[in-house]
Amino acid sequence: MSRLSRSLLLALTTTALTVTAPALAKHHESAEPAPVSELVAAVDIPYEEFTLDNGLKVLVHTDRKAPIVAVSIWYGVGSAHEPEGKTGYAHLFEHIMFNGSENAPGDYFEPLRQIGATDLNGTTWLDRTNYFQTVPTSALDVALFLESDRMGYLLGAVTQEKLDNQIGVVSNEKRQGDNQPYGLV
Structure with missing residues (x-):
């Protein structure tokens, strides 16, 4: 110009x-x-709520505008649950759960990308850790299998190498956040 x-x-x-x-x-x-x-x-989002036999609470909102499904899993564990004087465990747990499970070894993102998932990630906050992905409707069973498998079969897939790697990643993310303006606030 x-x-x-x-x-x-x-x-x-x-x-x-x-x-x-x-x-x-x-x-x-x-x-x-x-x-x-x-x-x-004025906000009215209709949904169904039910509890599975294993205690998991399920909320379902149906909107048929597009052939996709948003899957969001929330765990009631966050940084507020960490031992006093210690930090980063909840965030480390979030990262470890992306490294595969006993029945779905390897990077958690790869099988989701193969089925067309978008907007997939996880976050940790004071009172919760959540994981989310949007998948084609036809791939819902795969997304639910992966989520279910890492709930029940995570520990056998955790190795010292994966743990050490993710400790480094989480420590680096913490350093980057702390060094931002107001990062320690």
């Missing part, structure tokens, strides 16, 4: 802001904020 074009764009933008700002301010003064309770009540 030439210097003249940039100057013209800046002048037009400044003029537009000067003209519209008083009108927006006048409108803003007369607008009343909506009560939060009304906003929450």
